[in-house]
Amino acid sequence: MSNLEETILSYGKRAKTAARKLARLNARQKNVGLLSMADSILRHEPQILEANAEDVQKALERGLSAAMIDRLTLDPKRVRAMSEGIREVAALEDPVGQVIREWTRPNALNIRKIRVPIGVVGIIYESRPNVTSDAAVLCTKTGNATILRGGSESIRSNLAIAKALSEGASSAGLPEDAILLVPVTDRAAIEHLCKMDQYLDVIVPRGGKGLIETVVSHARMPVIKHYDGICILYMDAKADLKMAEEIVINAKCQRPGVCNAAETVLVHRSILNKFMETTGRALASRGVQLRCDQPSLVEANRIPELNCLAKAATPDDFRTEFLDLILALKVVDSVDEAIEHIETHGSHHSDAIITSDTTAAERFLAEVDSATVYWNASTRFTDGGEFGFGAEIGISTDKLHARGPMALEELTTYKYQLRGTGQVRN
Amino acid sequence: MSNLEETILSYGKRAKTAARKLARLNARQKNVGLLSMADSILRHEPQILEANAEDVQKALERGLSAAMIDRLTLDPKRVRAMSEGIREVAALEDPVGQVIREWTRPNALNIRKIRVPIGVVGIIYESRPNVTSDAAVLCTKTGNATILRGGSESIRSNLAIAKALSEGASSAGLPEDAILLVPVTDRAAIEHLCKMDQYLDVIVPRGGKGLIETVVSHARMPVIKHYDGICILYMDAKADLKMAEEIVINAKCQRPGVCNAAETVLVHRSILNKFMETTGRALASRGVQLRCDQPSLVEANRIPELNCLAKAATPDDFRTEFLDLILALKVVDSVDEAIEHIETHGSHHSDAIITSDTTAAERFLAEVDSATVYWNASTRFTDGGEFGFGAEIGISTDKLHARGPMALEELTTYKYQLRGTGQVRN
Numbered sequence: 001m002s003n004l005e006e007t008i009l010s011y012g013k014r015a016k017t018a019a020r021k022l023a024r025l026n027a028r029q030k031n032v033g034l035l036s037m038a039d040s041i042l043r044h045e046p047q048i049l050e051a052n053a054e055d056v057q058k059a060l061e062r063g064l065s066a067a068m069i070d071r072l073t074l075d076p077k078r079v080r081a082m083s084e085g086i087r088e089v090a091a092l093e094d095p096v097g098q099v100i101r102e103w104t105r106p107n108a109l110n111i112r113k114i115r116v117p118i119g120v121v122g123i124i125y126e127s128r129p130n131v132t133s134d135a136a137v138l139c140t141k142t143g144n145a146t147i148l149r150g151g152s153e154s155i156r157s158n159l160a161i162a163k164a165l166s167e168g169a170s171s172a173g174l175p176e177d178a179i180l181l182v183p184v185t186d187r188a189a190i191e192h193l194c195k196m197d198q199y200l201d202v203i204v205p206r207g208g209k210g211l212i213e214t215v216v217s218h219a220r221m222p223v224i225k226h227y228d229g230i231c232i233l234y235m236d237a238k239a240d241l242k243m244a245e246e247i248v249i250n251a252k253c254q255r256p257g258v259c260n261a262a263e264t265v266l267v268h269r270s271i272l273n274k275f276m277e278t279t280g281r282a283l284a285s286r287g288v289q290l291r292c293d294q295p296s297l298v299e300a301n302r303i304p305e306l307n308c309l310a311k312a313a314t315p316d317d318f319r320t321e322f323l324d325l326i327l328a329l330k331v332v333d334s335v336d337e338a339i340e341h342i343e344t345h346g347s348h349h350s351d352a353i354i355t356s357d358t359t360a361a362e363r364f365l366a367e368v369d370s371a372t373v374y375w376n377a378s379t380r381f382t383d384g385g386e387f388g389f390g391a392e393i394g395i396s397t398d399k400l401h402a403r404g405p406m407a408l409e410e411l412t413t414y415k416y417q418l419r420g421t422g423q424v425r426n
Numbered sequence: 427m428s429n430l431e432e433t434i435l436s437y438g439k440r441a442k443t444a445a446r447k448l449a450r451l452n453a454r455q456k457n458v459g460l461l462s463m464a465d466s467i468l469r470h471e472p473q474i475l476e477a478n479a480e481d482v483q484k485a486l487e488r489g490l491s492a493a494m495i496d497r498l499t500l501d502p503k504r505v506r507a508m509s510e511g512i513r514e515v516a517a518l519e520d521p522v523g524q525v526i527r528e529w530t531r532p533n534a535l536n537i538r539k540i541r542v543p544i545g546v547v548g549i550i551y552e553s554r555p556n557v558t559s560d561a562a563v564l565c566t567k568t569g570n571a572t573i574l575r576g577g578s579e580s581i582r583s584n585l586a587i588a589k590a591l592s593e594g595a596s597s598a599g600l601p602e603d604a605i606l607l608v609p610v611t612d613r614a615a616i617e618h619l620c621k622m623d624q625y626l627d628v629i630v631p632r633g634g635k636g637l638i639e640t641v642v643s644h645a646r647m648p649v650i651k652h653y654d655g656i657c658i659l660y661m662d663a664k665a666d667l668k669m670a671e672e673i674v675i676n677a678k679c680q681r682p683g684v685c686n687a688a689e690t691v692l693v694h695r696s697i698l699n700k701f702m703e704t705t706g707r708a709l710a711s712r713g714v715q716l717r718c719d720q721p722s723l724v725e726a727n728r729i730p731e732l733n734c735l736a737k738a739a740t741p742d743d744f745r746t747e748f749l750d751l752i753l754a755l756k757v758v759d760s761v762d763e764a765i766e767h768i769e770t771h772g773s774h775h776s777d778a779i780i781t782s783d784t785t786a787a788e789r790f791l792a793e794v795d796s797a798t799v800y801w802n803a804s805t806r807f808t809d810g811g812e813f814g815f816g817a818e819i820g821i822s823t824d825k826l827h828a829r830g831p832m833a834l835e836e837l838t839t840y841k842y843q844l845r846g847t848g849q850v851r852n
Contacts, residue, residue, distance in 0.1 A: 020793075023795070024792070103814065105812070105813075105814060109803055109807060111813060118826070119795070119825065197642070201826075202825075202826060216623070216646050217646065222824070222825075223648075240848070246848060247848065249850075251850075254850070365843045365845075369446075369545070370841065371841055372841065372843075372844060373843055374844045374845075374846065375844070376846045376847055376848055376849075377846030377847075377850075378849065378850045380850070380851035386531070398648070399628075399648075400544070400826070400827040400839055403839060404841070413825050413829060414829060415795070415797055415798065415830070416798040416799070416830050417791045417799055417801075418798060419787075419791075419800075419801045421802055421803075423803040423804065424672050424675075424676035424677075424680070424803075424804045424806070425676060425804055425807060
């Protein structure tokens, strides 16, 4: 066994022990811990900012993009926001202990299905250091121990944040090992985590294709992937054109770099011309590049403002998460064709139909097999906060256990408690 | 790509297409299909029994145990029971389409969390041919396509049953590929199934350690394990001795070969002597062999009837699923020690405390991290039927998605439907 493997195993063992202690705490005890963690983050601001400055310096030397540098950089305002975020989580309702269902059998055996912590949650992520705090805090709130493994570019910031959180937690009586950050950032560390199903109850990868693939191919425990969002909007024959324009602009332009932004728009042939005259022009005014199928390209070329923005789409454009002001455009002849395109090209994240036709809308809502399906609204609402869940680990693109926004409830599982008076089975 | 891999991939593709069709059917349409499948099983009785006779013949030639032969053998009565079982599932409520929760956000966006089929369910099992029907039927009821892979010893029976089910389903308008049985029984088939995450949404292994390990180490999709049950009963200092005796006898002897039977009994030191005088004698009268720790062996040796039945336990005895009239016995000094033993030696399946002490019982119910925890009742109630679920795929020993009895509801997942009036995000 390598030194690294031994280190990771020792983390697993410590986290499992901590998880059993955490599971026995009530909501008040955990909230006291969370508030102490929030204070500790503020107290450690100098150390966190110093560590972050080193990360940023290394990132600049390595020539990371300005967008990456921005995601990585912390300042006093961001540190305060991190601390404030912890206080907000403390104020949320604790799902642990909730009775999901209770019934009594004819033999008088009482059955309760209750929410319990999952145990030890592994979170593997890249880039933004505030994920360290967000993820650890949501796990603590739900009585789970966390093993975090962040990316190399933010390792110093992550270590400083995790240290602050741990100190805050343990000074308030929470187990010291409730939050553990793996100090090793090479890929072998992920592989060892993935093998450790005796300690790790679930693993949540948030990141790019390579990271997700490493986890999926090695994990022995359940994986809840936070993968790409190829979100698709379908403009039906009966779409309100004004609403269509507002929703397309919002879903594409309001924040193009996130997973619930739209990447493809499907347009019913009967409204193509009017759609291009309205939404097409609006997209042009925002500088959105269009990747068009043949019929939509012909229409686009009639609009001078779109001339230098529209070009022919390749098949790959309809399977790409652009995360940028680029939109793929395709003409369809029916709601069936739209559903078929979404099922075969989308990522089952968030898809929308814009229409005043109730029958078409209900078919779309029923038949599109995505985590969230919309009728007459922007896909940008797929978000724990927007759903009213308060905070989220992310958006699961998996189907089981957690689908869509993964918040406090999705960080719990259940068990059955049966209370009897000596019942035996016949 | 090997021929086998191509075959398995073609099954996956066909099942995925069938799953989309199945998901669009309402409860009535699926029930018509189920009743037709029940009829078809009766109509195919001669072919099923003929195929089964060949399986039994081969099993006899291979020298399988009498218990295995019994599990394998079908007769007209068992075929009728299989058909009757399908009718019972048809009569159950369909969870698909149920609204789990509905709420409206301040911006008037309406959110519904509704139950939907999982998609394509892979079930890998051994031995009993009636699992072919049970599993396929529960999946059909919940709108899932199934890919079944049974063991080699029952392959002819399984093929005949699957053919009968498929014909019944398709003659009633259900997709022909809703139920597919892999005709190849070598382990490579399992490995190919495990890789096929583009088609298979979940895989459920039911069987021995080797089978489960193959699936866990190869699967790219979620796995819901149906693994062993090392169920533990704790006789507290305040246990009612009469109740203790009835529950121990029931949990150990009523059907020792099943996963919810007890394998270990922990006895509080203060009642050891009385427990041995009552339950000990009762176990002896049933011929149950005892594997005792040092203090319990001393007590056992004082009872003549136990002389030839009790012997010193090895450490392994406390981690063994005997599935036989063998019971491990250990003395503990507190409820804490009992919980600690269960957490480290049990399989987190079903564990019970027998006591009249409410405080001890509630601590046990809260702190034992098992799928089902009991107070004053036999662990034998961990069963979909006994829970009132009507039928079950099995008992999940996993923590996520399905924990404990896995029935119709656990064969569904959820999605969010959002209905708006043009909402965009600020």
